[in-house]
Amino acid sequence: MDKNVLHLKNGEEATVVRFADHGMACKLLTIGIIPDSRIKMIRKAPFGGAYCLKLGNTFVAVRADEARSIIIK
Amino acid sequence: MPQDRPIKIAIIGNPNSGKSSLFNALTGLNQKISNYPGVTVDKKSGAITLANGERVELIDFPGIYSLYPNSSDEKIVVETLTNPQNENYPDAIIYVAASLELEKHFLLATQLKELKIPMLLCLTMMDISVAKGIKYDTSALTDYLDIAVIEVSSLTGVNIDGLKYQMIDLINAVRQQNTTTWKNHHKLSQVEQEVIQISREYAVVDTDYQALLIGHHHQWLEHIDAADRINISAKLGQTDFNSIKNQIDETLGRFNLFTPVIQRATERIGDNKKSKTERLDNIITHRIFGPILFFALMLFIFQAIYAWSEAPMGWIEGLFEWMSGWVSSVLPDAWYTSLITDGIIAGLGGIMVFIPQIAILFLLITALEEVGYMSRAVFMFDNIMQRFGLNGRSIVALISGGACAIPAIMSTRTIANWKERLNTIMVTPLISCSARIPVYTVLIGFVVPAETVWGGFNAQGLAFMGLYILSIVAALVSAWVFKMVLKSDEKSFLMIELPQYKKPLLRNVLLTVKEKVGTFIIEAGKVIFVLSIILWFLASYGPSDAMQRAEAESTTYITTNQLDEQAAEDYLASQKLEASYAGHLGKFIEPAIRPLGYDWKMGIALITSFAAREIFVGTMATIYSVGSSDDEMTVREQMAAEINPITGEKQYNFASSLSLLLFYVFALQCLSTLAVTKRETKSWKWPIIQFLYMGILAYGSAFMAYQWFG
Structure with a gap:
């Protein structure tokens, strides 16, 4: 199975490979989550459901569905 | 280019690019709020005079990441830019990019370039990137985009005047209709060329890229009429055009071209240690401290609303009483005097008296927004809100509803998913607003005696709080019911940027408060x-x-x-x-x-x-x-x-x-x-x-x- 962003522990970093879902990919690309870029898991939201990710100097919050569609290595 | 009307310059950029700060720094108090034709998104514009005496109109467009938009706020940008006949179609563009993370901002920059509208790139937040040890070789950026690049800081005001001088050159380019070679940042594929041909049959556009965008967005673009939408769809159906796949290819293609350019142009002097924002977030969005801090802040805000507004509300009441008394003393005792004093003055006084409470609430909310806190609240509560069919962004509307439902409902425009937005609009008026407080004050005494309970708590005060909690619970339960009833296949997204924490700019805060209070008074x-x-x-x-x-x-x-x-x-x-x-x-x-x-x-x-x-x-x-x-x-x-x-x-x-x-x-x-x-x-x-x-x-x-x- 492909690893996705949800498999990252807090503080872990990985490289984006591709996206599992075209619809999500459109949105994720526009905020700068692109293949070959580095992505870091910062933390889960206090009540779950959303995740804070770091790309370069930017922090982005995404939902579990969105995070799951980001395939990493 | 007609000489008789002022040149229109659009200010465009990503959310959190510092776009609004720049607009505020350029226009100051010369701003006016109006509407985009046919839609309810507020249009912010302002006129300024440049050093050569030229008057230009600046339009602050909503923040957007690419010309493939999500929310109704963002769609207005594409609506305007794909229609050269639109009254807000700009003569020139100032593209605003935060200098901290340039790659992210370049996608939209290269898209806008294809519109062949004279443009200049303005790198903001210079103060932050300098502090972080990031420097750019701006001439390399100029070479790549073929436009002037200028670095400014809206916070310290550095180079704002330089930008105004640059704008003179920009206007000259507009006047001369400079048709120098336009560099392409995206090579059109075979199928894209077919799309362009189809769109051009139904819409008058200046460039191929606008025609391509119409192919992507014809279903919701207002300037494409219903019959043409059907025709375009039918013809596109005969091609291999797949809008989503094309968007991905186009976006990736652009990134592949400009990413190496930006990397070469960037010089990092600083080290990559854990940023201040990251350390602050360890506490602010912490599993336990995060929510506690949020509720403490809310308690403080609502406490402040009542404590700080008491005196100014008294002044306003006094003013209207005085006006009413003055009118009845100068006018004869007739029906129209009664209409003016008991009807109009009393009615308007009833509205104006809430200005202090609304102003204080928006002062505090806007300050939190400016610092970067509100998007953290959205992040923290998105999951809970989703369970009730709302969006994390609904939290801003629900809090604002504590002052007045009108600006609160208008703040839902940033919610991209229609069902979540509608649901937020439907339940926001349940939140107890300022106008209910006088009624509660009169009635609560008949229900709860004025005594102290549970060691020190005022029973009436607790009942007051109870009414607020009741209104919040009612809003959430109603939202849950609407979630069950309303059907929607539309995908829902969160995807929100958590900006770097920064000092709030007083000018930005005050201008927003002025705008919100103005909306309240008018609406x-x-x-x-x-x-x-x-x-x-x-x-x-x-x-x-x-x-x-x-x-x-x-x-x-x-x-x-x-x-x-x-x-x-x-x-x-x-x-x-x-x-x-x-x-x-x-x-x-x-x-x-x-x-x-x-x-x-x-x-x-x-x-x-x-x-x-x-x-x-x-x-x-x-x-x-x-x-x-x-x-x-x-x-x-x-x-x-x-x-x-x-x-x-x-x-x-x-x-x-x-x-x-x-x-x-x-x-x-x-x-x-x-x-x-x-x-x-x-x-x-x-x-x-x-x-x-x-x-x-x-x-x-x-x-x-x-x-x-x-």
């Missing part, structure tokens, strides 16, 4: 203005024989009981109100409200409350012949003494007062809110449903309360 003011004239008429006139009889009887009563001048006036006013159309209406609806424990007098108050809830207090004062005193305590004493003629018991006992309180918690007695809901949802359906469901909640809970405890 609420225009409805209440008309309504207070109607209500004045209803309360001042009645079937002529009834009014005359009331006056004659009052005169007899006053002389036999030898009332002093003030008491006589108050008595006459109450008798006239009973004989008026409003009084008749009150009696007419009495059978319907009897099961809730209300008499016709409360009926009148319910009717007049439709202008704005707080009018309840004033109406009660008139009914109980204490019209000359606006003091809430005087009104309460009179109400407390009232005996119900049928039961022989006190009219305002525990049951009927609780029933009335609940009615005011739930009922949508605000025509202005309905008007705003109508405008934001573009249909009468939703305001009607909103009015009905809140009315049923109000009637049902009031009925149960009265029947149980009565």
Whole structure:
């Protein structure tokens, strides 16, 4: 199975490979989550459901569905 | 290029690019808010004069990541840029990018370049990137984009004047219609060229890229009419065009081209240690401390609203009383004097008195937004909100609803998913707004005694808080019901940037507060203005024989009981109100409200409350012949003494007062809110449903309360 962003522990970093879902990919690309870029898991939201990710100097919050569609290595 | 109108320059950039700060720094107080044609998104524009005497109009477009938009806010940018005939179509563009993370901003920059509109790139937040040790070789960026690049800081004001000089060159380029070679940042594929050809059959555009965008977005673009949408769709169906796949290819293609350029142009002097923002977030969005901090902040905000607004509210009340007194002293005692003082001035005063509370709430919310906190709140509560069919972004609307539902409903425009946005609009008016507070203040004493409970807590204060919590719970439960009822296949997204924490810019905060308060005054003011004239008429006139009889009887009563001048006036006013159309209406609806424990007098108050809830207090004062005193305590004493003629018991006992309180918690007695809901949802359906469901909640809970405890 492909690893996705949800498999990252807090503080872990990985490289984006591709996206599992075209619809999500459109949105994720526009905020700068692109293949070959580095992505870091910062933390889960206090009540779950959303995740804070770091790309370069930017922090982005995404939902579990969105995070799951980001395939990493 | 026509010489007779000012050049229009669009300010475009990603959300959090520092775009609005730059716009504020350039225009200052010369801003005006208007509407984009046909839609309800606010258009912010401002005129400035450049060093060469040229007047230009700057338009601050909503923040957007790419020309493939999500929310209605973002769509307006594409709507405008794909239609050269649009009245807001810019002559030139200032593209704003935060210098901290340039790659992310370049996607839109290269897309905009294809529109062949003269453009300049403005790198903001120079102060932050310098502090972080990031430097750019701007000449390399200029070479790549073929446009001028300028670095500024809106915070310190560095180079803002330099930008204004650069704008002169930009305008010259517009005037000369510079048709130098336009560099392509995206090579059109075979299928894209087919799409362009199809779109060009139905729309007049300047460039191929606009035609391509129309191919992608024709389904929702307003300037493409319904028949053409069908035609374009049909023809696209015969090609291999796949909008989503194409978007991905185009976006990736652009990134592949510019990423190496930016990397070469960037020089990093600093180290990559954990940023200040990351360390702050360890606490601010912490699993346990995060929510605690949030609730502490909310408690502080609402505490501040009441504590800080008391004095200014008194001044405003005083001002309107003075105006009313002055008008009646200079004008003769005629119907129009009464219309001006009791109708218009009283009605407008009722609105203006809430300005301090609304201003304080938005001052604090905007400051939190500026610092970067609000998007953290969105992140923290998105999951909970989603369970109720809302979006993390709904939290901003729900908090604002604590002051006034009107600006709160308008703030939902950033929610991309229509169902989540609609749901937020529907439930926001349930949150107890400022106008309910005077009503709560009068009634709460009949329900809860003024005593101290549980070691130090004021029982009435707790009850007050209880009403707020009740309104929040009601909003969430209603949202959950709407979630179950409303159907939608539209995908819902969160995807929100958590910007770097930064010092709030006072100018930005104050301009936003000014804007929000302005919206409130205009939106609420225009409805209440008309309504207070109607209500004045209803309360001042009645079937002529009834009014005359009331006056004659009052005169007899006053002389036999030898009332002093003030008491006589108050008595006459109450008798006239009973004989008026409003009084008749009150009696007419009495059978319907009897099961809730209300008499016709409360009926009148319910009717007049439709202008704005707080009018309840004033109406009660008139009914109980204490019209000359606006003091809430005087009104309460009179109400407390009232005996119900049928039961022989006190009219305002525990049951009927609780029933009335609940009615005011739930009922949508605000025509202005309905008007705003109508405008934001573009249909009468939703305001009607909103009015009905809140009315049923109000009637049902009031009925149960009265029947149980009565």
